[in-house]
Amino acid sequence: MSLHQKILGEVEAHILSGDWPPGYRIPFEHELTEQYGCSRMTVNKALSELVKRGLIERRRKSGSYVTFPQVQSAVMEIHDVKLEVESLGLDYAYYRDARSVRRINAGDGGRIDLPTASRLIDITCRHFAGGRPFCFEERLISLSAVPEAEGEAFDAVAPGSWLLGKVPWSTAEHRIRAVAATRPAAQALDIAVGSPCLVIERRTWSGGAPVTSVRLTYPGDRHELVAEFQPSAIV
Template identity: 55%
Template sequence: MIRDDLEAKILSREWPPGAQIPFEADLATRYGCSRMTVNKVLTQLVQAGLIERRRKAGSFVRRPQSHSAVLEIVDIRREVEALGLAYHFEILRSEIRPAAADDAERLALPAGATLLAITCRHFAARQPFCLEERIISLDAVPEAGETDFADISPGAWLVARIPWSNAEHRIRAAAAAPSEAASLLIEAGAPCLVIERRTWDQARPITHVRLTYPGDGHEVVAHFAPTGA
């Protein structure tokens, strides 16, 4: 089918975000069909949030632009739906294991403490939107180890169920490692925006998460007011 072929080119990033799609007449010639058929397929891709059509310019692969608030814990589903795109997520890896040395750096967990390590991929209109790599202290949140996260993502589940008193954000630019690039369908070494967050309930650590976004489609924002006289 024409739609399947065009969709595959977009999702594989053979046509990357911002790329112009061939004109209707060219696609009709390529697939041996009428322009009306091509127009209907392109309309379906617009409705799926994969492309946008610009008057007198043509059709382009949509480049989602999302925003994260620095001073808030934002649900990724809300980020995606605010763009007018369909959202879903999938769990790539999940394991319960003892805390290792680098976990102590990430969440100040004592060696041997039990944690849940979970990796989740979020999608916007069937395109990878964000990679979530999270550890959760099972000493603080034992019920997380019994949850399959089939219907709700780990971050949304934690915010809805577990109280937290303070959080720390770290934001930086980074080149996509090969494993991250494969998950996000981008080139290894491509620029990414990385947001790392730790949360506590008083002095008790709850979770550390690393959120990796393709750098060309995300920005962070902070709203603040002057303090003092």
């Protein structure tokens, strides 16, 4: 076994065993060079292979870090972000940024189909995975459909989790887009303005009445969508 293969194997073992969890900074190249008594080129070759395998990422002027697993979401399901994070084996955290009760206005731009002067809750919040920003949520909730939401602060529970347990939905619509991070999204996700993001916009109805509209923004390198389907019957 060559020295570069030994370094590759031992670093990979630390990652796959969980000794070095997602977000862990692995030793700097010069530290590995001293540890293994080899050239920096040998260490760089091993680390480059780990980058190709998706196990580490290099951050300019900061070092190399164990990557976070890429989450997969089913396109045709309404999923709970908390369960999404926990399925990756990472600690989940939630933080509510803002909540207000207001009338619908022209700036809502068709996000939720409610009559003029309808009252709604406007809420923004963040979801974290392993201490790292995971998803930025912007949501509107119709108070005519869910009047009890007015008494919920959403300090301890995310609105999506709360709604799934409270309101049966009959119809949902998903829109999926690749976008450049806006300033609010970039600040919430701790990424640069203009970074590639995946946005899922979802509207739900119950018995024909609009319930909620949500925009979920994910860093583009940490999320993918999956759809399973079968061929239609041949007539």
